[in-house]
Each structure stands twice: as C-alpha cells, then as structure tokens.
Amino acid sequence: MRKIYVIGIGAGDPDHLTLQAAKAIGRTDVFFLLDKGEAKDSMIELRRRLMKAYAKPSRRIAEAADPSRDRAPQDYEGTVADWRHRRSAVTEALISEHLMDGETGSFLVWGDPSLYDSTIAILDEILTRGQTLFEYEVIPGISSVSALAAKHKIGLNRVGQPFQVTTGRRLAEGWPEGVPDVVVMLDAQQAFTAHPEAEIHWGAYVGTPDEILRSGQVSEVADEILKTRAAARAQHGWIMDTYLLRRPD
Incomplete structure (x- = not known):
C-alpha cells in the first residue's frame, strides 16, 4: 500500500517545523508540489529548503501546475467545489504516475492542514473515486x-x-x-x-x-x-x- 503524509510546515519560518514533521519528511520518497506561478515562488522555495534540510538524498519531486480559479465569483461555493474537483484530478495523476507501491509521498502544506486548506478534502475525493488507492496521515503544523x-x-x-x-x-x-x-x-x-x-x-x-x-x-x-x-x-x-x-x- 502506498502512503501519503499531509505535513503542516508552519506559517513561513523554517523553525516552525515540528519534530514529527521533520521525521515524516525524512521518510518521504516523493514530494508533490503544485506550482502556483512565479508570484508565489517564495512559498515553493520554503518547501525546497525543508526538503534539502530533512529529506533523504534519494527523494524525488513531482510537480504540476495548480489549476486557476476565479477569486471573486458570484457563486463562491460552486466555484471552489469546481476548483477542488479539477485540483483533485491533477493530484490523482501525480500520485498515480510518481508514487510506486510501498513508497511514501508527502504534501508540504503551508500552516496547518486542518485550517483553510484543501489537501485533506482532495485526497478524500480521490479515495472516494476508488481508482487510486493509498492511506494517508495528517501531521499538524503551526498555523x-x-x-x-x-x-x-x-x-x-x-x-x-x-x-x-x-x-x-x-x-x-x-x-x-x-x-x-x-x-x-x-x-x-x-x-x-x-x-x-x-x-x-x-x-x-x-x-x-x-x-x-x-x-x-x-x-x-x-x-x-x-x-x-x-x-x-x-x-x-x-x-x-x-x-x-x-x-x-
């Protein structure tokens, strides 16, 4: 069975990383990154710094472009639901292509995964479809x-x-x-x-x-x-x- 960590990495300070999170990063074979574009390079850069500091040398990185969405929609909930569905398709493709049986993958989530973040809901949607199987664990972070x-x-x-x-x-x-x-x-x-x-x-x-x-x-x-x-x-x-x-x- 493949395993995925959803790791809270804190609000931006590398020292926000918990010991539990650092250990999970060290056990990870593949890191999944959704690129939000040049304007948010600094958010990706923190993730790369943490991987360099705590991940094993053999770790791999799987990247894809994060789907865009309307930031001021009339139907807010419908727009977010559509965006999450499109994001789940991108995420599922990354997992299917890059995470082998018996390997561990990780999503490094800004802040805490339980607070205004979609990663948990997206993984649940993928599992509900039943085409890509894995187990996952959530590591809390400083929000x-x-x-x-x-x-x-x-x-x-x-x-x-x-x-x-x-x-x-x-x-x-x-x-x-x-x-x-x-x-x-x-x-x-x-x-x-x-x-x-x-x-x-x-x-x-x-x-x-x-x-x-x-x-x-x-x-x-x-x-x-x-x-x-x-x-x-x-x-x-x-x-x-x-x-x-x-x-x-």
Whole structure:
C-alpha cells in the first residue's frame, strides 16, 4: 500500500517545523508540489529548503501546475467545489504516475492542514473515486493564526469568552453573534474597515523575512493597513494576511 503524509510546515519560518514533521519528511520518497506561478515562488522555495534540510538524498519531486480559479465569483461555493474537483484530478495523476507501491509521498502544506486548506478534502475525493488507492496521515503544523498571536504577544480569547475563526467574506455579512473576538483570514475586501470601534492585530507574511505587523484601534490604523497591504501585494504579487479583531469590553 502506498502512503501519503499531509505535513503542516508552519506559517513561513523554517523553525516552525515540528519534530514529527521533520521525521515524516525524512521518510518521504516523493514530494508533490503544485506550482502556483512565479508570484508565489517564495512559498515553493520554503518547501525546497525543508526538503534539502530533512529529506533523504534519494527523494524525488513531482510537480504540476495548480489549476486557476476565479477569486471573486458570484457563486463562491460552486466555484471552489469546481476548483477542488479539477485540483483533485491533477493530484490523482501525480500520485498515480510518481508514487510506486510501498513508497511514501508527502504534501508540504503551508500552516496547518486542518485550517483553510484543501489537501485533506482532495485526497478524500480521490479515495472516494476508488481508482487510486493509498492511506494517508495528517501531521499538524503551526498555523498563521497561532503565529500571529505569538508575534503580537496576545491571547486569542479573553477569560471565559469564545472566539471564532472566519473569512473576510463572512465578516462582511456581519459580526458573528455572541463572539467578542474574531480571527479573520482570506480577507480580500478588508472587511475590518466596517468596525472602527474594534481593536485590530494584523499581520502579513507572518514568520517570513517579509513579515509586516500592525495593531491599534481600527479607526486609527485602518488607512495605514490598507496602504501597507496594497504596497506589499504590488511588490510580491501576492499577499497572505491574517488578523484578530477584538470588540471593546
């Protein structure tokens, strides 16, 4: 039986790699990489650095282009489902062609595989089709949410209070009821600007050499964050940012 690891590699700092993840990388025969284009070369480069540091010399790399998708669709859930289906076909072809019986393959996943990542769902879809068989194991990683809280030296929740992790699209529909603290990811529209009374702890490229951190009351720092975010996106061609939005007591 072929085996696949889904390995969380952290938010961008090579030191985020856990001992469990390093050992799994060392047992891997084939690494699967989905190339997102030149704009995200730095994301691929971190994976290559980790392979060089921890993988065995005989390891192989199997690459394919990541299918594109509309980033501002009218039917968001339908668009994502279609993209995942196309991605699963590319992934299945990689596994079928490059992973031999008895070998171990790995996907090196940015952050933690359980948080806003599609790899687990894609592998499940492949197994459901029943044409390509393997077993897989998930290795947790340090998420951008954990890294953000550490960098700002804050807790994600207040005493006895819940917090919620959501997307910018959901926040734009309204603040979640009964939740004083909201962690927001994937916010292309910067929905935090609708909450000037809140406190924000914002970070982009957290854990990488390009890390940017800002915090304060939204009414006071929103303009700076918007300008900083736009400039960083223009410079790098992509941006990965996360923030904690906290309502006053």
